[in-house]
Amino acid sequence: RKEVEQDPGPFNVPEGATVAFNCTYSNSASQSFFWYRQDCRKEPKLLMSVYSSGNEDGRFTAQLNRASQYISLLIRDSKLSDSATYLCVVGSNMLTFGGGTRLMVKP
């Protein structure tokens, strides 16, 4: 089993749609959880941290389910500019990246 697993996609959605990604992790001792965004041929950048109580940042909502060992990212009212690869990152002392989920928002 991979340490951090994501559906590679691509997820093709129309503008304005709501889309959700899940990410599962194998190490139950993991303490830190993040979603990063990576645009084509660019470096990854932090989108948001994921807290135990769940957290929201504008159109983006992240949740953590420790019992089932997964985190999720919900994007509401998708924009063309949301098209990117979304990387799930999990760890304690060291961070492990998932393979990413590619999102394509179409007009």
Added chain:
Amino acid sequence: ETGVTQTPRHLVMGMTNKKSLKCEQHLGHNAMYWYKQSAKKPLELMFVYSLEERVENNSVPSRFSPECPNSSHLFLHLHTLQPEDSALYLCASSQLGPGELFFGEGSRLTVL
């Protein structure tokens, strides 16, 4: 001035060449990292330096040799690479904890 800068941005080298990738961070962080990103594979952690001491070496072949002369600079020395080493090499820095990783724009390496 960007937080983490990498040079060169693009590098083409033969299998017998010796080259180096350079990374510099201006964020006052105490940890620096080298990652490898190949097509259709997750980011792979290669090396971690914490306070200039190497704390992680993920079974990376010896043809990759890191150097961290101070907390702001990180090098990756390359020698007798193989074509399968062609990839995007990303440098990152953070506060230990681990904190948010700040990446450079990467060095795209092609080995002929």
